[in-house]
Amino acid sequence: MKVDENNGTLAEARGLSGKKIKISKKGATPPPSVENKMSVGLIYVNEYYSGWKELCFRVLQSKFDSPERSFAPDQEIIEALKNCSIGQEMNLKQVQKLCMPFIRFKKDEAREVGTQALDLKLPFSEMDVLRENLELIRRQLGLEHVEVLSAFEVLSACDETAHAKAGENVKTAESESAVPW
Template identity: 55%
Template sequence: MAELPDLTLEPSIKYLRDSIVLMRKLLSKQIFNSKRANNKGAPVTPLTEKNQLKCLIYVNEQYDGWKEECLRILQSKFDAETHTFAPENEILEALQRSAIVQALNFQNPLKFCRPFLSFKKDEAIAHGVQALDLKLPFGEMEVLQENLDLIKMELGVEHVEVLSAIDLDDLAKAGPLVSLLNQSPPSPGYPTPVFLSR
């Protein structure tokens, strides 16, 4: 009897490919920005040769906070058979009643949450209810760890570490560049690389 196919293989390969493209773009951007004077206040380590860099890849494998709440509301308002959602006003009412969204320090939490809701609704309609899961169907850190040699080769750096964005010790490794993680926090499917001089 043949083994069942691994349904996580294709999405994990796409994740790896997309992550490497993202890391390359951010590396180019960080190298370009480090060559210009930075007047914005965010510390930027001067970068010279790529082979003198190390890359810290921060991963958050599960949605949390307001994004988790948005996903839970969408899960409860999604009909898996018809691939449709309850009316928009019903979703927004549930969001307004949500304790975590009420606690947000934003002028208009609905306006803030709407782009994420819209994005996840489109994904669920196109790909099914699994698009509303709090985690990807595979371990992101595991996929990145298993492909460190490929990542090093693609980025042209000799040292790469895969770290948890929710571990304080791992965050400390970024030093002053931890501010980059605040500006662009990782979320499921979107790791955040930080490049440092070795």
């Protein structure tokens, strides 16, 4: 994970936590009340690509010539996407708008580094990177405690402790696992 990605994610999280605090009309931010102040952050990490990105990877893997580090033409890739479940759920323009920027990025990466760019799992542990930076994340977000949890374990209820920690947020995690980002 690049430092820029961490900074962007932290800035986004700070912005989201800032929305919880109401700003007065004169622009001064009142001190957060005890009940409004968030003290615990739970970060859910997908260790594998899933959903529409997984489908894109599967299509790219099938259309990649490893020795040549080249792909079938885009039209052939689009046709394969149309035949996937995503092609049944969306019209062609929606599929292209959602998938093609990601596919172009992954194609460029695969041409540079080879088939490992098309693996469903990142070549490093995002959970380990986040855990190494927990203190920074905690300070930047002004939280008392931060944890990194596997989204798979929470959503599948494999880890009952992680599932219990998510509490009512399990529904949010479930709905956001289908979100295209």
